[in-house]
Amino acid sequence: MTARPVDPAPLAHDRVYRQLRSRIMYGDLPPGHPLTLRGIGRDYDVSMTPARESVRRLVAEGALTMSNSGRISTPELSNERIEELAALRALIEVELASRALPRAHLALIERLQNINAKVGEAVAQRDAVSYIRTNLEFHRTLYLRAQAPAMLAMAETVWLQMGPTMRALYGRLRRTEPPQFHRLIIAALRAGDEPGLRLAVRSDVTQGLRMLAS
Amino acid sequence: MTARPVDPAPLAHDRVYRQLRSRIMYGDLPPGHPLTLRGIGRDYDVSMTPARESVRRLVAEGALTMSNSGRISTPELSNERIEELAALRALIEVELASRALPRAHLALIERLQNINAKVGEAVAQRDAVSYIRTNLEFHRTLYLRAQAPAMLAMAETVWLQMGPTMRALYGRLRRTEPPQFHRLIIAALRAGDEPGLRLAVRSDVTQGLRMLAS
DNA sequence: CGGGCCCGCTTGTGATCACAAAGCGGTATG
DNA sequence: CATACCGCTTTGTGATCACAAGCGGGCCCG
DSSP: OOSSOOOSOOOHHHHHHHHHHHHHHTTOSOTTOEEOHHHHHHHHTOOHHHHHHHHHHHHHTTSSEEOTTOOEEOOOOOHHHHHHHHHHHHHHHHHHHHHHGGGOOHHHHHHHHHHHHHHHHHHHTTOHHHHHHHHHHHHHHHHHTTOOHHHHHHHHHHHHHHHHHHHHHHHTOOOOSOOHHHHHHHHHHHHTOHHHHHHHHHHHHHHGGGGGOO | OOSSOOOSOOOHHHHHHHHHHHHHHTTOSOTTOEEOHHHHHHHHTOOHHHHHHHHHHHHHTTSSEEOTTOOEEOOOOOHHHHHHHHHHHHHHHHHHHHHHGGGOOHHHHHHHHHHHHHHHHHHHTTOHHHHHHHHHHHHHHHHHTTOOHHHHHHHHHHHHHHHHHHHHHHHTOOOOSOOHHHHHHHHHHHHTOHHHHHHHHHHHHHGGGGGGOO
């Protein structure tokens, strides 16, 4: 048998799905941005069939919405919806952080600090897409230690739904200081302080809500 | 314009999706049950295309799994996965119940009691499918009052993933007494006792876990 | 009699086509 | 000048087909 498992199948619909998912989660597309099956097929050089499958999957995950007539677009979330999704983030991510805490050794904490430095750069440069990407990388790196794939998948689904909205929110962000709550998270991890960690994660996750009162 | 909005489109893939989803969520199919696109098409009298779309959507929601070669089957969950999903149920449903509490008026409580009576009947008759259906109806009726559609959708996604496994678990259930924690939930709702309600919901949701130690 | 190999059938994937409906523009009319 | 109508164009939906891969059962050999 070959040493390399090689790529068993670069399935077209999966490739399209992953690329579209990234673009949506990291805020490449603004809320309400329309998409078409034929357009996606043209962009990724596939026929309508894989485009339809990837879109269907993203719609199922809440990353895209379909109008009554079937038109596809990124979601425009109401304030109530945003509040709900933030509450879900708080519920799930606090649990994930709590489960990751006993397994968080020093190397992980240093990785988080490095990522947080990149978050700070993105904020300084007012680069919304880069900020969202590095911020989520920070959270995902921590939560991977929780060894809870189903919970992490749920959290990522929520991130995905908020992608376009986060772009819109952070796009009008004027802050230049790096995220304060990330430092609290790292400090709580170092101290093994579980209540402090829960509070810090909850604060970080619900922080963006204050921008809604603009 | 016409008075009735009429059904604008009885879309084939959506109809197939809904029926398959019901069968999975309510435990009609055992874990590991194989499905084929052509078989689904035959059963629901559609071509492969709508069958594929509905299956793709259900896979995205975790209601079905696909092997490396693309074969479709209901999921066989590991014990770790079940523990995770139960923890997610506890997190989300406790929050939903808490949000429903201030809006739970007497008519709702009476409806819950009626549903609970049906749950008792299903248990007495050892009808696993009917038990799952009425049990989830009990929870859904309560959570609908929370006015939190995104959270309810998350909870239903978890139910969906556990459907086949719940069938297998409850299928070897020997109890005949009606669910005790449902009565506690109703009592807490009557008393407006939020901590009691949270505890009762958490207990009810994680109760099934004890059957894993068989 | 048991085990390994091979062929055939079934399976999912992707492309293409016909079709109906919805959107969008221009045009004509008040 | 504003508005309603009408046609064309674009869009999603569903069906059908060709194809490659995988699974399974039967056959052959030891």
